[in-house]
Amino acid sequence: MHSILKGLQKDHINLAKVLDIMQLQLERIAEGDDVALALMFDASTYIQNYPDMIHHPRENKVFEVFKYRSGDEAEVFKTLIQQHEEMPDVTIKFKRLLNEAINGLGFISREELVKKIQEYIDLEREHMNLEEAVVFPLINKTLEDKDWKLLEELIETESDPLFTDKIEESFKVLYQSISGQAA
Ligand SMILES: [Fe+2]
Ligand SMILES: [Fe+2]
Numbered sequence: 001m002h003s004i005l006k007g008l009q010k011d012h013i014n015l016a017k018v019l020d021i022m023q024l025q026l027e028r029i030a031e032g033d034d035v036a037l038a039l040m041f042d043a044s045t046y047i048q049n050y051p052d053m054i055h056h057p058r059e060n061k062v063f064e065v066f067k068y069r070s071g072d073e074a075e076v077f078k079t080l081i082q083q084h085e086e087m088p089d090v091t092i093k094f095k096r097l098l099n100e101a102i103n104g105l106g107f108i109s110r111e112e113l114v115k116k117i118q119e120y121i122d123l124e125r126e127h128m129n130l131e132e133a134v135v136f137p138l139i140n141k142t143l144e145d146k147d148w149k150l151l152e153e154l155i156e157t158e159s160d161p162l163f164t165d166k167i168e169e170s171f172k173v174l175y176q177s178i179s180g181q182a183a
Helices: 003-030 035-070 075-102 110-142 145-154 169-182
Strands: none
Touching (some): 003 035, 003 110, 035 145, 035 169
């Protein structure tokens, strides 16, 4: 498997860890623990800064080259590309919802808040699972060396701000809770 696809898979493994932490925080929020909202907010900032802004555009480039190579315009790619377009806005709205809840400005019930957070986590997970189960194996089977060479030129290598040796300050608490979870 080419290192670009391996890198995208690694991103998924990392995002899965973040989603697990979000799921755990959601249980606390459902029980009335508002401190958990802050960690939820940090996790959504991570999704905004890396998966939404860097990971998905990178996948779009791989999908484009796949389409060119195979002539395949399968519905699944359209679905994923559409989701890539929508997800940054979905994350912004999600952050706004959390921000309102943190500051006591939200007028929705806790039940409704929990439902909306669950929907966001599910959307992220389902999107990722579809790529892992259907699309990545197809890409791995189809793309040739010359395609990956082209992608090497098209894809820049911005690093992940959370899963790195130099974790950004704003993600330190989130990182600690993820590594605490793994331990
Ligand atoms: Fe994606
Ligand atoms: Fe992805």
